[in-house]
Amino acid sequence: xxxxxxxxxxxxxxxxxxxxxxxxxxxxxxxxxxxxxxxxxxxxxxxxxxxxxxxxxxxxxxxxxxxxxxxxxxxxxxxxxxxxxxxxxxxxxxxxxxxxxxxxxxxxxxxxxxxxxxxxxxxxxxxxxxxxxxxxxxxxxxxxxxxxxxxxxxxxxxxxxxxxxxxxxxxxxxxxxxxxxxxxxxxxxxxxxxxxxxxxxxxxxxxxxxxxxxxxxxxxxxxxxxxxxxxxxxxxxxxxxxxxxxxxxxxxxxxxxxxxxxx
Numbered sequence: 001x002x003x004x005x006x007x008x009x010x011x012x013x014x015x016x017x018x019x020x021x022x023x024x025x026x027x028x029x030x031x032x033x034x035x036x037x038x039x040x041x042x043x044x045x046x047x048x049x050x051x052x053x054x055x056x057x058x059x060x061x062x063x064x065x066x067x068x069x070x071x072x073x074x075x076x077x078x079x080x081x082x083x084x085x086x087x088x089x090x091x092x093x094x095x096x097x098x099x100x101x102x103x104x105x106x107x108x109x110x111x112x113x114x115x116x117x118x119x120x121x122x123x124x125x126x127x128x129x130x131x132x133x134x135x136x137x138x139x140x141x142x143x144x145x146x147x148x149x150x151x152x153x154x155x156x157x158x159x160x161x162x163x164x165x166x167x168x169x170x171x172x173x174x175x176x177x178x179x180x181x182x183x184x185x186x187x188x189x190x191x192x193x194x195x196x197x198x199x200x201x202x203x204x205x206x207x208x209x210x211x212x213x214x215x216x217x218x219x220x221x222x223x224x225x226x227x228x229x230x231x232x233x234x235x236x237x238x239x240x241x242x243x244x245x246x247x248x249x250x251x252x253x254x255x256x257x258x259x260x261x262x263x
Contacts, residue, residue: 013069016068029053053079053083054078058077128178140235162190166237200217214255
C-alpha cells in the first residue's frame with residue numbers, strides 16, 4: 001500500500017551545509033530499516049532503477065528547503081513507500097526511531113515524531129486498488145516540489161515531457177501493483193498529451209561528488225479529449241506520482257511531486 005510519511009526532528013546544534021542532504025537522508029532511511037531487517041535494507045541498497053521509496057530534502061515548518069540547521073528549530077523530511085515488504089515492518093521502524101538520536105550532515109538530531117501526511121487530493125495512504133478506482137479527472141496540475149530531471153543518453157534532461165513523466169509512473173506502478181496497466185497508454189500519451197500551462201524554474205543540487213540540475217514548478221495537463229477509460233488510467237498514474245515521485249534520483253531528494261485533479 002503506498003504511504004506518505006513525515007519525520008520531524010530537532011537539531012541539537014547549528015550547522016550550515018554546502019551540499020544537498022539527499023544522500024544522507026537516503027542513508028538514514030536504509031540504516032533505520034537495517035535495524036529491523038538487514039536483508040531488506042541490503043536489497044533496497046543494491047536495487048537498480050525503480051526502488052519502492054522516495055526521500056525528500058529537509059524543510060522547516062514553513063516547508064522551505066533548508067540550507068542550514070538551527071539548534072532547536074523543528075525540521076521535517078518526507079519518505080514515501082510503495083512496497084508491502086517495507087510497510088509490513090513499519091510499526092517496528094516507528095518504535096525503533098521514536099525519540100532516537102541520529103546524525104545528518106555531522107549534526108546530531110533528535111527524532112521527535114513519525115506520522116502520516118495527506119494533502120488535499122491524496123490521502124496519506126491509499127491502496128493500489130483505491131488508486132486504480134479513482135474517479136477520472138479531465139485536467140491535472142502537477143507540481144514538482146524538489147528539483148526534477150530525467151536521464152537521457154547519460155545526461156540530465158530538464159523538461160517535464162508527459163511521455164517521460166508517465167513512462168516512469170507506469171514502470172513503478174506495474175512493478176509494485178497487482179493492477180497492471182497496459183503500456184499501450186504510453187503511445188496515446190506520446191501522441192496526444194500536451195502541456196496546456198507551465199511555470200518552471202531550474203535549480204542545481206550539489207551532492208558530495210557531483211551536482212544535478214533539475215526543474216521545479218508546475219505544469220497543467222488537459223486530458224478532456226481522452227476516452228473515459230484512458231482518463232481513468234491517466235488519473236490513477238497521476239495520483240500515484242504523489243508517492244513514486246517524478247524522474248530520477250527520487251530516493252535522494254529529487255522529484256518530489258504533488259498533484260491536483262480537476263474535473
